[in-house]
Amino acid sequence: MSRQLFLQAIQRRNTTGPVVFGAGTSVICHDIMQRAGASFPEGHTDAEAMFKLALAGHTLAGLDVVMPLFSVCHEASAMGCRVNWGGPDMMPESGPPIFRAASEITIPADLLTRSGCAVPLRALAMLRKELGDEAAVCGKVFGGWTQAYHYFGLEDFLIKTITEPDEVKRILEKLLPVTIRFARAQLDAGADCLLLADHATRDLCSPRAYETFLLDLHAQLVEAIPAPLILHICGNTVDRIGLIARTGVACFHWDTKTGAPEAIRKLAGDRMALMGGISNMRLLQGTPDEVAAMARAAVDGGIDVIGPECAIPLATPLANLQAIASIGRERRTA
Numbered sequence: 001m002s003r004q005l006f007l008q009a010i011q012r013r014n015t016t017g018p019v020v021f022g023a024g025t026s027v028i029c030h031d032i033m034q035r036a037g038a039s040f041p042e043g044h045t046d047a048e049a050m051f052k053l054a055l056a057g058h059t060l061a062g063l064d065v066v067m068p069l070f071s072v073c074h075e076a077s078a079m080g081c082r083v084n085w086g087g088p089d090m091m092p093e094s095g096p097p098i099f100r101a102a103s104e105i106t107i108p109a110d111l112l113t114r115s116g117c118a119v120p121l122r123a124l125a126m127l128r129k130e131l132g133d134e135a136a137v138c139g140k141v142f143g144g145w146t147q148a149y150h151y152f153g154l155e156d157f158l159i160k161t162i163t164e165p166d167e168v169k170r171i172l173e174k175l176l177p178v179t180i181r182f183a184r185a186q187l188d189a190g191a192d193c194l195l196l197a198d199h200a201t202r203d204l205c206s207p208r209a210y211e212t213f214l215l216d217l218h219a220q221l222v223e224a225i226p227a228p229l230i231l232h233i234c235g236n237t238v239d240r241i242g243l244i245a246r247t248g249v250a251c252f253h254w255d256t257k258t259g260a261p262e263a264i265r266k267l268a269g270d271r272m273a274l275m276g277g278i279s280n281m282r283l284l285q286g287t288p289d290e291v292a293a294m295a296r297a298a299v300d301g302g303i304d305v306i307g308p309e310c311a312i313p314l315a316t317p318l319a320n321l322q323a324i325a326s327i328g329r330e331r332r333t334a
């Protein structure tokens with residue numbers, strides 16, 4: 001039931017159907033680590049631990065989807081970045097840049113069998129086998145914009161977007177196959193859909209830069225990847241939701257800094273599904289009643305999949321996460 005409902009919801013195929021819950025970003029917190037019997041950093045580097053933690057998104061948090069790639073570092077690790085996988089209190093970070101120019105970018109022939117990719121691919125297959133039709137399995141890939149932060153350094157890359165726009169286009173084009181190959185491998189492993197995360201957030205990428213560098217590339221990914229894509233961009237995206245709708249992505253996973261659900265629905269139009277509605281601040285510091293109220297407001301505002309706006313804080317109380325799906329399925333009326 002969950003699997004079918006989730007896949008319909010991210011494609012806006014049943015807008016009058018039951019309420020659907022989930023997120024394409026990490027829902028792992030300390031309470032889940034304790035209850036699932038697995039922890040970070042193993043949840044990033046060991047397929048069994050990753051499987052156990054991801055499964056808890058459905059079994060403990062009551063979401064209709066599971067997603068096992070909790071960090072931003074899997075492609076970066078497989079591409080050759082030195083990754084610090086962190087710990088129970090710290091999310092992974094990638095080390096120093098590895099390239100200086102587009103001409104230096106080489107994609108390893110064994111990209112998909114390197115542990116950065118191979119571990120999540122194994123975990124996705126385990127989740128698919130375990131869950132069958134019970135819940136949707138979502139994979140995750142990063143677009144070239146976010147990958148370039150790891151490979152070139154955040155600041156150096158952003159400077160290039162102003163001083164060397166043609167070079168940036170070459171970089172993003174050369175990185176496109178990393179996203180496509182990892183995406184297709186995740187689908188082969190059993191993922192139903194994919195979160196495409198690209199951190200083209202307002203403070204790091206103007207709407208003009210989004211249009212110049214990313215709109216076409218995101219549209220190319222929609223064409224090249226044979227499954228529904230959920231685009232995730234953190235922060236306030238009010239000035240680019242219209243552009244995002246033009247890429248053809250099935251669903252947009254938005255941040256509550258962007259505005260109220262009704263306003264986001266209006267900007268997105270009728271075709272693109274929307275995911276999110278629950279602020280991280282409320283999840284971390286609010287009460288279950290406050291989270292439930294936010295979930296109801298998201299349903300009433302026309303959000304298709306109700307869930308956290310981004311990777312949840314590690315200290316999030318499980319009761320707050322559980323409060324999202326506690327509002328029940330039968331509320332959607334219009």
Ligand SMILES: [Zn+2]
Binds near residue numbers: 235310
């Ligand atoms: Zn985010």
